[in-house]
Ligand code: HEM
């Protein structure tokens with residue numbers, strides 16, 4: 001800048017002169033445009049609601065369809081329904097918490113054994129063998145008029161298995 | 170410029186009597202107008218070539234064992250991928266499960282459909298190998314130093330785009346191989362701190378790999394990735410010319426060449442490029458006639474195959490995942506590696522040994538030493554970690570991200586630091602040689618990890634001999 005700037009502001013004028021007002025306004029409008037377009041883009045790309053069965057509330061069956069001490073694969077809901085010996089229910093997401101493979105239930109050893117990197121889980125989804133970093137996620141179970149309902153809209157991550165996760169008829 | 174190019178050196182008759190003024194006059198004269206059709210089409214072709222190439226190039230850079238023709242081969246492969254890719258589009262349906270059926274129909278009902286798919290598949294896989302070899306050539310000849318650091322970075326971005334193209338393309342056939350490789354691959358994203366979950370579901374278009382994922386990947390595969398790749402390729406070629414052509418190859422100990430002898434691009438370079446391209450087209454076509462791209466059963470979200478392996482170029486990463494907590498294996502180590510590769514030209518920026526393979530005779534021995542150390546240490550560590558190292562159990566009350574993540578990582582970094590100290594003090598290495606040693610060591614480690622992942626991991630990802638895996642099925 002020059003040594004002697006030409007003073008175009010007068011003392012009684014507001015602190016923001018015309019030039020810097022336009023500059024600030026320009027930046028603000030530009031930022032707004034970017035934010036708007038970015039927001040629209042992200043909203044547009046936001047996950048479509050899962051079509052089909054998975055993602056909704058699924059009726060697994062009547063309470064008595066599941067004998068105590070059993071694990072049942074409900075494939076359209078992507079979960080296993082465990083019924084413990086004491087009659088309590090727990091719905092486990094079939095997706096391995098390590099890297100997402102589907103864990104098959106092995107009735108002989110009573111374990112879930114992941115084919116991808118060999119993680120093992122028990123019938124409550126607790127980790128018996130890493131690399132899985134946490135137990136299998138669960139879905140909320142409700143029992144209504146003798147029917148077992150599983151809400152698959154969101155998988156619930158947990159650090160440990162505890163009794164409060166089990167639902168009784 | 171143009172005029173010089175259309176006249177090859179044997180036709181410029183420079184007589185002794187010619188003065189500087191004569192030569193200047195000759196230069197100012199417009200190029201001779203072609204008189205017949207053949208000469209006219211030659212002129213059009215030549216000027217087209219000269220949009221890409223300079224008219225004359227240093228003769229040294231034609232040396233076959235310097236570039237190994239890798240950059241040109243990569244460009245050829247991209248061209249072949251675009252050609253076959255656009256043709257495949259005419260027979261492909263990007264919806265689940267029709268995608269799989271459209272590939273089946275392509276293979277059995279369409280003339281040369283299978284061949285076209287094979288050419289696309291094998292060119293894509295070859296492109297990764299070629300791009301990595303090209304990167305190694307540039308590193309080992311020291312051709313990434315200023316002013317070429319810009320092209321080094323463009324190159325890294327292109328390598329990432331090529332991996333992106335392959336990864337997004339991998340899902341498109343919608344078979345078991347595709348479904349589970351992408352499931353495992355995209356699950357890595359969930360370990361990105363804070364935004365991982367959100368980012369993953371944005372990419373997948375939902376909580377798991379589904380029809381939405383297929384459409385997302387399809388869009389990326391046929392528009393965003395190839396378009397970005399074109400822009401970068403254009404920039405890459407432009408930078409090569411702006412940096413004054415390739416680095417000049419020279420023998421170890423040879424002084425830098427001040428005024429290299431030049432030859433005309435047409436025919437000296439063009440002839441080689443044509444032979445090279447035609448040979449590779451022949452190789453790829455022949456290979457594709459005999460070897461089909463894999464296709465397994467249709468994707469089944471309820472059944473993971475055992476073993477479920479990543480695409481081969483991510484096997485190194487997959488192998489790391491067997492040894493480290495996913496956050497360290499998939500986020501920390503790759504980020505460090507990427508940062509390291511990008512910063513190479515800024516670390517090692519002296520241009521003294523540019524154009525000399527391995528910098529010097531001593532450099533060559535150091536690189537061999539690094540490769541040997543890496544071969545021994547990485548394979549020993551893989552076996553040891555599989556057999557008896559069990560950090561998670563030993564440090565039972567620590568979170569696994571520490572016991573199985575940062576602690577083994579710290580040990581690995583310490584081993585590298587010790588090796589570097591040894592090269593620095595024990596072998597009296599220069600900065601240039603230390604960089605060479607560490608880079609070679611890490612590059613060979615990646616190769617070891619990849620080979621173990623591909624050939625030595627059987628069902629349940631157990632470590633076993635390749636022949637017992639083969640007989641087990
Ligand atoms: C930039 C380099 C590219 C790479 C590295 C690449 C890589 C791949 C890969 C690995 C596949 C899977 C093929 C298979 O295993 O069956 C694939 C499939 C496909 N690609 Fe590309 N591709 C590239 C460019 C393109 C372009 C430019 C197009 C079209 C504009 C295209 C269209 C397709 C189509 C339609 C398929 C599905 C057919 C199939 O799966 O066999 N690709 N690509």
Ligand code: FES
Nearest residue numbers: 096098099114117
């Ligand atoms: S995905 Fe199950 S152990 Fe890796």
